[in-house]
Amino acid sequence: MRETWVVGAATNRYGKMxxxxxxxxxxxxxxxxxxxxxxxxxxxxxxVSNAFGVAERQAHLGPLINTALGLPDVPSATIESACSSSxxxxxxxxxxxAGGFLDAALVVGVEKLSHLDTLAATSYFAMGADSAFETRNxxxxxxxxxxxxxxxxxxxxxxxxxxGAVAVKNHANGAxxxxxxxxxxxxxxxxxxxPVIASPLRLYDCCPFSDGAAAVVVAAREIVxxxxxxxxxxxxxxxxxxxxxxxxxxDLTGLPATRTAAAAAFRQAGVGPEKIDFTExxxxxxxxxxxxxxxxxxxxxxxxxxxxxxxxxxxxxxxxVNPSGGLKAKGHxxxxxxxxxxxEIFEQFNRRAGARQVPKTEWAxxxxxxxxxxxxxxxxxxxx
Amino acid sequence: MSEETLRLHSIAAFRRGYEEEGRLLGFxxxxxxxxxxxxxxxxxRLVAFTVQTVPSDEFLNEAPYAxxxxxxxxxxxxxxxxxxxAEEAELSVGERVQFVRSxxxxxxxxxxxxxxxxx
Numbered sequence: 001m002r003e004t005w006v007v008g009a010a011t012n013r014y015g016k017m018x019x020x021x022x023x024x025x026x027x028x029x030x031x032x033x034x035x036x037x038x039x040x041x042x043x044x045x046x047x048v049s050n051a052f053g054v055a056e057r058q059a060h061l062g063p064l065i066n067t068a069l070g071l072p073d074v075p076s077a078t079i080e081s082a083c084s085s086s087x088x089x090x091x092x093x094x095x096x097x098a099g100g101f102l103d104a105a106l107v108v109g110v111e112k113l114s115h116l117d118t119l120a121a122t123s124y125f126a127m128g129a130d131s132a133f134e135t136r137n138x139x140x141x142x143x144x145x146x147x148x149x150x151x152x153x154x155x156x157x158x159x160x161x162x163x164g165a166v167a168v169k170n171h172a173n174g175a176x177x178x179x180x181x182x183x184x185x186x187x188x189x190x191x192x193x194x195p196v197i198a199s200p201l202r203l204y205d206c207c208p209f210s211d212g213a214a215a216v217v218v219a220a221r222e223i224v225x226x227x228x229x230x231x232x233x234x235x236x237x238x239x240x241x242x243x244x245x246x247x248x249x250x251d252l253t254g255l256p257a258t259r260t261a262a263a264a265a266f267r268q269a270g271v272g273p274e275k276i277d278f279t280e281x282x283x284x285x286x287x288x289x290x291x292x293x294x295x296x297x298x299x300x301x302x303x304x305x306x307x308x309x310x311x312x313x314x315x316x317x318x319x320x321v322n323p324s325g326g327l328k329a330k331g332h333x334x335x336x337x338x339x340x341x342x343x344e345i346f347e348q349f350n351r352r353a354g355a356r357q358v359p360k361t362e363w364a365x366x367x368x369x370x371x372x373x374x375x376x377x378x379x380x381x382x383x384x
Numbered sequence: 385m386s387e388e389t390l391r392l393h394s395i396a397a398f399r400r401g402y403e404e405e406g407r408l409l410g411f412x413x414x415x416x417x418x419x420x421x422x423x424x425x426x427x428x429r430l431v432a433f434t435v436q437t438v439p440s441d442e443f444l445n446e447a448p449y450a451x452x453x454x455x456x457x458x459x460x461x462x463x464x465x466x467x468x469x470a471e472e473a474e475l476s477v478g479e480r481v482q483f484v485r486s487x488x489x490x491x492x493x494x495x496x497x498x499x500x501x502x503x
Contacts, residue, residue: 123441132395137490138436138443138465143451146434154432154477198451199435199472247453247463252432 003221004098005231006381008036009339009346014181014212014331016114021056024213025110026068032215033069033106037228040069042219044102046076047092049085049109049335052124053078056112065108080335082128082370083284085109086214087338087377093218094237104219109340111333112211121209125334128371130245142206142285144246144372146198149287151252153200156302158290160200164191165309166286167204167328173315174325176356179343181210181331205286207326212333214340230350232342235363236268236380242373253302255373258295265365265378266297273297276380277360278320278348280341282369284327292367293321296378320358323348338368338377345381397421399489406485410460426483427496428456435472442489454481454493464491 010031017024025048033040048062058064062076081088086109093105113121126135129144139147152158168188174180186204194203224231240261243249249256266272273296281296283289293304298319307313313321324330324344327337345364347353366379394411401409401423408424431453439447443465450469455461464483469475479495486492 119441119444126440132399133463135440135442137451137463138440138446138449139451139463140436140438140440142438143434143436143440146436147432147451147453150434150472151432195437197436197438199437201434245463247461252453 001098002100004094004234005219005221005224005227006216006234006342006346007038007219007224007227007231008032008034008217008229009215009343010035011179011214011336011340011343012212013179014210014333017112017211021050021053021110021112021213022058022061022064022068024112025061025065025108025215028213028215029065029069029106029108032217035229036217036219038104038217038219038224040071042104042223043071043074043106044104045093045096046074046106046108047089048076048078049080049089050078050111051080051082051085051335052111052113055116055124081375083282083332083334084338084368084370084375084377085335087341087366087368087379088239088375090216090218090338090342090379091237091239091377094234097218097220103223104217107216107218107339108213109336109338110213111335113209114211118209133245133247140198142198142201145285145287146201147246148252148291148372149200149285152287152291155253156305158305160192161188162305162309163205163286163290164188166283166289167191169308169314170283170322170326170328173323173356174329176354177325177330180325180329181208182325182329201285201287207284207328207332210331210333212331212336212340214336214343216339216342231384232346232349232381233384234379235382236265236378238264238268238378240264240376244374246372254291254295255369255376257373257376258292258367258369261376261378262296265380269380271363271380275363276319276365277363278323278358279365279367280322280324280326280344281367282327283322284332284369286328288369289321289326296365296367315356315358323353323356323358338366341366341368342379349381349383402483402491403489408456408462408483408491424460424462425457428454428481430475430477430479430481431455431461432477433475435469446488450475452481452493462491464493466493466495
């Protein structure tokens with residue numbers, strides 16, 4: 001297996017895009033290629049993610065992006081894995097490059113849903129759940145994660161104030177990120193006053209619907225030469241899955257796919273959770289960050305919520321979590337989210353993260369979940 | 385529906401069971417093929433739930449309602465919904481519920497007052 005690097009990464013500001021998804025995807029791809037210093041002709045494949053492209057009445061985005069990039073002869077494919085689509089794309093790129101089938105690959109994720117109303121957008125999101133057993137009984141994504149939050153609270157006594165601390169922390173980080181959808185801090189009082197969407201989750205427990213695009217350039221170390229930016233060495237790229245329907249899982253206080261993907265990733269990387277300096281985790285809802293930190297092995301079950309409320313996961317804490325602001329504040333453009341997490345780690349490794357720069361950046365982990373854990377990616381990165 | 389079709393379409397059979405026949409069907413399958421089908425019990429206990437104040441598009445006129453996981457007496461965990469629940473405090477884990485025929489798609493449950501019939 002060849003040592004494989006992330007040599008370029010770029011994102012736009014999440015939120016509401018005036019341009020189409022294909023234009024935004026092309027723009028961030030160009031920027032990521034520019035950052036990488038790689039001759040675009042070295043790109044052997046483009047892995048595109050655009051799970052809800054049908055909302056723009058557009059499928060088959062790869063050739064459109066490659067044509068706009070001046071690479072019409074480069075093959076492409078769309079990778080869909082709900083909210084973990086572009087980390088699944090990164091995994092494909094890694095497998096092909098590390099395995100020697102490609103020298104370099106482009107990973108692009110993009111989503112645009114802001115032209116739909118909230119109800120229509122919620123309906124698109126719900127397509128990632130089980131239509132026969134979940135959506136048909138009235139579940140929304142807040143409802144599904146609320147059910148997990150309810151079970152977690154039943155077992156571990158997780159409080160609203162502890163969930164609120166996740167939202168307050170991620171908004172504080174997002175306020176320092178020029179690419180974040182929400183660049184404003186919130187207080188715990190604001191959180192507690194926000195309306196209940198699906199008990200126990202409130203409005204400020206939920207990530208927003210965001211438009212956005214992110215791109216990552218992956219290349220084999222041996223073809224790079226002198227990189228123009230500090231690369232991320234991909235030490236692990238692992239994917240896993242869980243029983244799709246929550247009703248068929250014995251335990252509702254975590255996501256099985258996170259546990260199995262993390263175990264595989266730490267095995268690949270040859271390090272344990274204690275080695276990780278900071279992490280971007282999938283906080284589509286505050287409870288998801290709590291569960292992720294436990295399932296990834298950073299905290300024992302039932303301990304992450306209190307640790308977060310005590311400040312351990314803040315920028316100055318022992319394990320900074322979601323310095324970008326996370327899905328909660330940076331935003332959640334479904335198919336861009338996984339690649340966007342890698343952009344944040346790239347910026348942090350290159351010490352370009354400004355006011356949200358974390359102190360230590362030797363090792364980082366990215367965790368990206370599809371739906372309620374039906375799929376999951378864990379990537380681990382280090383310096384050269 | 386022929387036996388052969390039924391064997392390949394447990395979701396269709398499950399749906400027909402609760403929508404048309406008024407019963408919850410359990411399935412055991414091997415390699416994607418249904419090898420056994422039986423009627424599940426109608427009563428059970430709440431395992432986990434949420435009260436959705438913001439509904440899905442198909443449940444627009446039903447909010448607030450509870451979305452719930454139910455462990456049925458005699459085995460089987462099913463997903464369903466309970467109309468007319470406005471506050472989380474109205475329900476509790478372990479509470480007894482019963483499957484009822486519904487006017488909507490979806491598996492509908494109702495609370496069972498202790499010792500009584502469903503509300």
